[in-house]
Amino acid sequence: MKPSLPLLAVSFFAADIQAGAGPFLGIYLQAQGWTPDTIGTVITLGAIVGMLVTAPAGALVDALSQRRAVVVAASALTIVAAGVIWLSQGFWPITLAQIATAVAGSVMGPALTGLTLGMAGQKNFDRLYGRNQVANHAGNIAAAVLSGAVGWWLGLPWVFALGALFGVACMAAVLLIPARAVHRHYARGLAHGDADSSPTRADSLRILLGNRSLLLLAIVLAAFSLGNSAMLPLYSLAVAAAHRGGASGITAANIVISQIVMLIVATIASRLIRRFGFWWVMLATFVTLPARALTAAWLTSTWGIVPVQIFDGLGSGLQAVAIPALVVHLLHGSGRVNLGQGAVLTVEAAGGCLSPLLGGWLANRFGYPVAFVSLGSLALVSIAVWVARGAVIRRDCDSRRDTLDKMTDLDATALFP
Numbered sequence: 462m463k464p465s466l467p468l469l470a471v472s473f474f475a476a477d478i479q480a481g482a483g484p485f486l487g488i489y490l491q492a493q494g495w496t497p498d499t500i501g502t503v504i505t506l507g508a509i510v511g512m513l514v515t516a517p518a519g520a521l522v523d524a525l526s527q528r529r530a531v532v533v534a535a536s537a538l539t540i541v542a543a544g545v546i547w548l549s550q551g552f553w554p555i556t557l558a559q560i561a562t563a564v565a566g567s568v569m570g571p572a573l574t575g576l577t578l579g580m581a582g583q584k585n586f587d588r589l590y591g592r593n594q595v596a597n598h599a600g601n602i603a604a605a606v607l608s609g610a611v612g613w614w615l616g617l618p619w620v621f622a623l624g625a626l627f628g629v630a631c632m633a634a635v636l637l638i639p640a641r642a643v644h645r646h647y648a649r650g651l652a653h654g655d656a657d658s659s660p661t662r663a664d665s666l667r668i669l670l671g672n673r674s675l676l677l678l679a680i681v682l683a684a685f686s687l688g689n690s691a692m693l694p695l696y697s698l699a700v701a702a703a704h705r706g707g708a709s710g711i712t713a714a715n716i717v718i719s720q721i722v723m724l725i726v727a728t729i730a731s732r733l734i735r736r737f738g739f740w741w742v743m744l745a746t747f748v749t750l751p752a753r754a755l756t757a758a759w760l761t762s763t764w765g766i767v768p769v770q771i772f773d774g775l776g777s778g779l780q781a782v783a784i785p786a787l788v789v790h791l792l793h794g795s796g797r798v799n800l801g802q803g804a805v806l807t808v809e810a811a812g813g814c815l816s817p818l819l820g821g822w823l824a825n826r827f828g829y830p831v832a833f834v835s836l837g838s839l840a841l842v843s844i845a846v847w848v849a850r851g852a853v854i855r856r857d858c859d860s861r862r863d864t865l866d867k868m869t870d871l872d873a874t875a876l877f878p
Contacts, residue, residue: 464642465589465876467634468576471532472593474631475573476600477624478539479566485608486546486559489617493550503556505814511563512810518564519571519803523649523796528579529635531572536632538565543625547618570806571799574785576638579648582871583793587731587786589876594781598724600627605716644871650789650798652868668795669804674857675791677850679808681747681843682784686812688839689750689776691820693719695836696757696769699829718767722774723781730782739787740847740855742779747843749776754837758830790861794868 490500522531538561545558573593581589604627611619646652669675693716734742753772760768785802792801816836823832847854 463876464580464638465592467637468580468589469592469596470634471576471631471638472573472596473600473603474627474634475532475569476597477604477627478535478631479569479597480601480604485612485617485620489546489620490550490555492617495550499552503552503559506556507559507563508810508814510560511567512807512814514564515567515570515807515810516800516803518568519799519801519806521568522571522575522799526645527640528572528575528643528648529638529640531568532576532635533632535565535568535572536628536635538562539628540625543621543628546621567803567806571803574789574802575648575799576635576643578650578789578798579643579645580638580871581873581876582644582647583650583652583789583865583868584870585873585876586789587734587782589873590785591727591731591782594727594730594778595724597781598720598727598778602717602720602724605720646796647871648799649796650793651796652794652870668792668797669801672791672801672857673850674854675788675801675805677846677854678743678784678787678791679805681743681846682780682805682809683812684839684842684846685747685750686809687816687819688754688836689773690813690816692750692753692757692769692773692833692836694817695820695824695829695832696766698824699757699761699833700766702829718770719774719777722771723778726775726778727782730779731786733779734783734786738855739783739790739858740851742783743787744844744847746776746779746783747840747847749773750840750843751837754833754840757837758833761829787858790858790865793861793865 487500487504490503518531522528525531542558542561542565545554545561549555574590577590577593578586604623607623608620611623730742749772753769753776756765756772757769759765784805788801788805789798792798795801820832820836823835827835
């Protein structure tokens with residue numbers, strides 16, 4: 462069996478771990494008599510802790526030689542958190558469970574990046590990671606459909622049991638990956654064979670601050686996330702308000718449509734990156750947000766979710782593959798690839814945490830159309846910075862490509878047909 466097959470299974474089952482309880486937790490706690498402000502406090506605390514641990518999680522993946530153990534630990538956290546939510550409705554047990562779920566989701570991202578890089582090497586990373594994302598989006602769709610069905614037929618507590626089941630399956634899948642299939646040095650971005658006698662010491666942490674393109678990437682993603690993260694819940698509320706009800710069904714439809722588009726886009730993302738380059742692909746993703754915002758402001762009919770979420774799927778689907786691949790491209794050889802992934806995701810998540818606050822205030826003060834246009838206009842900041850500094854980014858990518866061509870790499874031909 463190709464070791465990439467259990468890795469695809471890990472990506473599939475990790476989707477529910479990374480997403481966490483999602484909207485089901487709020488609905489469940491509301492049914493238990495919790496007030497909206499208390500529910501919001503618990504969810505916000507989890508989001509903040511998850512954001513703060515992302516960069517340390519990347520450093521941990523770089524430091525450990527057993528990357529599979531990180532996935533096992535994250536899966537175990539999810540299982541324990543599901544059990545706590547099942548058994549207790551107290552504030553602190555639920556808060557700690559939500560924090561554990563957020564930590565598990567934050568750790569899983571760098572862990573999957575490390576496993577993929579250690580298995581495929583730098584040159585084939587985007588191809589294998591693109592396949593992983595296809596499996597991940599399929600897992601998101603399956604988890605959403607199964608959670609809805611289980612919650613409907615058996616009750617909301619069983620949704621958390623389903624999450625625990627996904628955690629067990631993820632744990633079993635990662636243990637099917639042979640330890641020798643994940644190169645311990647290449648998994649952290651060190652071009653160093655096991656038989657080499659040269660030092661394996663990673664570069665200083667200052668390499669993150671000294672990499673201009675990495676800093677620019679973090680800035681533009683923060684601005685993009687500030688405008689993008691609140692679009693889905695706000696649009697669901699706007700359509701539900703316009704048609705008097707059906708918020709849960711509209712939200713589910715929004716999620717499924719965007720995930721299907723993301724799955725399709727992930728299948729061709731690596732080919733687009735190789736054909737057009739990172740700069741053009743990322744620029745295309747930034748353009749999707751203003752287009753989505755204008756469509757949302759113009760269409761609040763129930764069928765309007767289709768074009769609105771297609772734009773979301775296009776942008777997010779491409780970014781899901783392009784961002785990790787670009788970080789690997791910029792940092793490979795430094796031994797700090799997964800830390801770099803975590804650092805970029807942390808800055809991006811900071812924008813995402815503030816997005817609902819900004820979007821909710823705009824919608825309450827000026828109405829939904831103004832909120833959509835305002836949020837979408839934040840992508841113009843990303844576009845302006847990306848275009849204005851385009852020469853620097855493309856020059857760094859071109860110079861890195863020359864450097865990477867001189868480095869040794871893993872032979873990953875056995876992983877692909």
